[in-house]
Structures are given as structure tokens and as C-alpha cells.
Amino acid sequence: MTHIPNREEALELLTTYTKNPSLIIHAKAVEACMRYYARKHGEDEEKWGVVGLVHDMDWEQFPEEHTKKTREILEAANWPEEYIRAVESHAYLTCTEVIPESLMEKTIYAVDELTGLIRTTALIRPSKSVLDVKVKSVKRNWKNKRFAAGVDRTVIERGAAMLGMEIPDLIHDCIEAMKEVAEELELKGNL
Numbered sequence: 001m002t003h004i005p006n007r008e009e010a011l012e013l014l015t016t017y018t019k020n021p022s023l024i025i026h027a028k029a030v031e032a033c034m035r036y037y038a039r040k041h042g043e044d045e046e047k048w049g050v051v052g053l054v055h056d057m058d059w060e061q062f063p064e065e066h067t068k069k070t071r072e073i074l075e076a077a078n079w080p081e082e083y084i085r086a087v088e089s090h091a092y093l094t095c096t097e098v099i100p101e102s103l104m105e106k107t108i109y110a111v112d113e114l115t116g117l118i119r120t121t122a123l124i125r126p127s128k129s130v131l132d133v134k135v136k137s138v139k140r141n142w143k144n145k146r147f148a149a150g151v152d153r154t155v156i157e158r159g160a161a162m163l164g165m166e167i168p169d170l171i172h173d174c175i176e177a178m179k180e181v182a183e184e185l186e187l188k189g190n191l
């Protein structure tokens with residue numbers, strides 16, 4: 001029987017398969033953005049957050065099978081297909097061919113890489129804090145290809161287009177979402 005996973009269970013699974021603190025912070029940053037947008041759209045905040053938490057769960061141990069291992073693990077744990085599909089769709093065109101369709105899927109697609117750009121922007125500030133990161137700072141770094149070179153800008157653009165959103169608005173929302181959990185993301189810095 002399928003059951004509805006909660007945050008505690010998602011965190012337990014995440015930390016079972018992922019030990020790298022940086023990857024755990026990434027998962028929590030994506031979770032924060034997902035929760036923010038779930039609230040904004042009147043959707044199920046716990047569900048969206050849980051998907052954010054586990055989306056890269058298999059990355060550390062099974063990078064060649066990214067999202068495929070997660071499917072196996074979550075199926076074995078009787079997670080609903082809706083959650084598993086959302087995880088697969090976040091890697092559309094990079095690791096899977098699962099097109100983001102639902103609002104939840106489009107949202108994780110749009111915010112995933114952007115959280116990395118915001119985090120790096122925060123860490124190079126004198127404050128080392130996300131609390132005073134401005135949209136324009138992220139936009140400036142966006143254009144510098146050597147800055148956070150691992151962040152695929154085209155994925156973010158595709159995600160924003162799917163949502164019918166302007167990039168600056170997406171950046172704004174993700175900064176606000178990450179501010180809410182700055183401490184957990186180790187991004188309070190000296191503020």
C-alpha cells in the first residue's frame with residue numbers, strides 16, 4: 001500500500017544515502033523554495049517540501065543512475081508515483097526524458113539550479129549571508145560564466161518559461177525562501 005511520506009521520513013532517507021554536508025544543504029535549499037511556492041499556490045507544502053528534500057538523494061552514490069536509483073528506493077518504500085515522477089522530472093534533459101508537467105514538477109525544475117547560484121552569491125559576500133543578497137547581485141553573477149560554472153543557466157531559463165515567470169521574479173522568490181531557513185542552510189553569515 002502506498003503511504004504519504006512526511007518530512008522526517010524524507011530526511012531520514014536523504015541522510016542515509018547522502019553524507020556530503022554540501023549536498024544536504026542543497027536539498028534543504030530546494031526544499032525551502034518548494035515550500036515557499038506551495039504556500040504561494042495554496043498547494044500541499046509538506047508534499048512539495050518532501051520532493052525537494054529527496055530529489056538528489058542518489059546523486060552521491062549513484063551519479064550514473066541519477067533519479068533511477070531514487071525511483072527504486074522510493075518504490076520499495078511505497079512512495080506515491082506522483083512524488084517519484086516529480087523527482088525524475090527535475091533531471092529532464094540532463095538525466096531523464098520525463099517532462100515536467102504538473103506545477104510541482106515545473107517548480108522543482110526551475111528552482112533546483114538557481115539555489116546553487118544564490119548560495120554561491122551569498123558565500124562570496126563580506127557578510128557570507130543570504131539575508132542581504134539582492135536580485136541584482138544574482139543577475140550579475142548569472143552573466144559571468146565562470147561564476148558557479150556548474151550551475152546550468154539554461155535549465156533555470158527553461159523552468160521559468162514553463163512556469164511563465166520572469167527570471168528576476170524567480171530569483172526574488174528563491175532568495176526569500178532561502179532566507180527563511182538561512183540558519184539551516186548555514187547562510188546566516190555574520191548578520
Ligand SMILES: [Fe+2]
Pocket residue numbers: 055056059066090091
Ligand atoms: Fe539532480
Ligand SMILES: [Fe+2]
Pocket residue numbers: 026030055056112113
Ligand atoms: Fe538538485
